[in-house]
Amino acid sequence: MSRISIADLGDLKGGENITISGWAQEIKILKSVTFIILRDSTGVCQVTIKGEPNLIEKASTLTRESVIMITGTFKKDGISKSAPEIACTGLTLLNPAGTPLPLGITDPVEADFETRFNNRILDLRKPKNNIIFRAKSSILWGIRKLMTDEGFVEVQTPKIVSSATEGGAEVFRVKYHEKDAFLNQSPQLYKEMLISAGIPKVFEVGPAFRAEEHNTNRHLNEFTSIDIEMAFSNDDDAMQMLELCVYQGITELMDKMGKELETLGYKIVVPKKPFPRMEYTEGIKILEENNVKFNFGDDFSSEHLKIIGSKMDGFYFITGWPEQVRPFYTMQRDDDQRFTKSFDLQYKELEITSGAQRVHDPNVLIKRLKEKGLNPENFEYYVSAFRYGMPPHAGWGLGLERLTQIALNIHNIREVTLFPRDRTRVTP
Secondary structure (H helix, E strand, O other): OOEOOOHHHOOOOOOEEEEEEEEEEEEEOOOOOOEEEEEEEOOEEEEEEOOHHHHHHHOOOOOOOOOEEEEEEEEEOOOOOOOOOOEEEEEEEEEEOHHHHOOOOOOOOOOOOHHHHHHHHHHHOOHHHHHHHHHHHHHHHHHHHHHHHHHOOOOOOOOOOOOOOOOOOOOOOEEEEOOOEEOOOHHHHHHHHHHOOOOOOEEEEEEOOOOOOOOOOOEEEEEEEEEEEHHHHHOHHHHHHHHHHHHHHHHHHHHHHHHHHHEEEEOOOOOEEEEEEHHHHHHHHHHHOOOOOOOOOOOOOOOHHHHHHOOOEEEEEEOOOOOHHHOEEEEEOOOOOOOEEEEEEEEEEEEEEEEEOOOOHHHHHHHHHHOOOHHHHHHHHHHHHHHHOOOEEEEEEEEEEHHHHHHHHHOOOOHHHHOOOOOOOOOO
């Protein structure tokens, strides 16, 4: 007698004795027969109990979502037309579920957002929600595989740091023994230092923290960042690698899970390469053509990006950002110092990536730190890596949640985050 998953039932001929475990999704007690709809991570099946008073009695005491183990015979041509059927010969209660359930799993009435996320474990039992995180894993695997094939080394950098990566107010201060420290906004400084250490291609997948005051459907205080840095590279090289990563991640998702996702209502579209590019100044022209006043050197707001994004189809780059809206480590253009060798990857109005060629001259780096109102002494550990031969380099940071949100066409970024951390939520 073998223990199998519900998905494995499709490979059986019928008549086999099996053992299968999962959650009791529904229990229906009728006069002559009892049905249990059993669910595991691969699907649902119908368990039929007939002519077994002891088993019927056991089934009658079950509560919805209790964990049970069923032994029985698989019926290839059972009475159920919607799910595989098992004629039950044994039922073991492994763990009862409390009642009432704070959140229904199959109930047609949708719960409000707070109820769902206060009971996130139950919420994740719903197939349409559960599959999001297998999809997210598939996207990440596609990117990881590509990075490895391209010769990148995966690294892990500190998340408790002595100085804010990008300065500004969007930083979490923490008490670190007798000192003040910060939760890292990005692995930016460390991945650049590793380029100086002679590792020409690095990537990292890890948490990043931003003390966002916004509480919109696209902001989080903790998110997963995919970061890369490449030696002897410029902004164009970085954009080409980013384009390839997005394409490969979504292609992996489509190849592995496309049909399953479509069954649950998700439509996956693999993007076409190359992604279009527009200059920052072209974005300004689009706004002016729509009678929107805009000051050169400002960042584009979400409303501005809605107008710009309406002119684009799918993913696109905005390049050549002015130096005043980019971090201190961003390289300025040789022909016009007002602009930088930087880019954002957009999908309509949604920004999912920022990247650039970086400053590699330590004297220029110190100058840029001062221009941004930062004290170079606080960054000495970082600047020192540039004094002994730092090659030109470029890279980017990609938000995994935002990429997944776009790939699955999900409105709220919290839906693609297991346990969101936003302006108000720190539990569960």
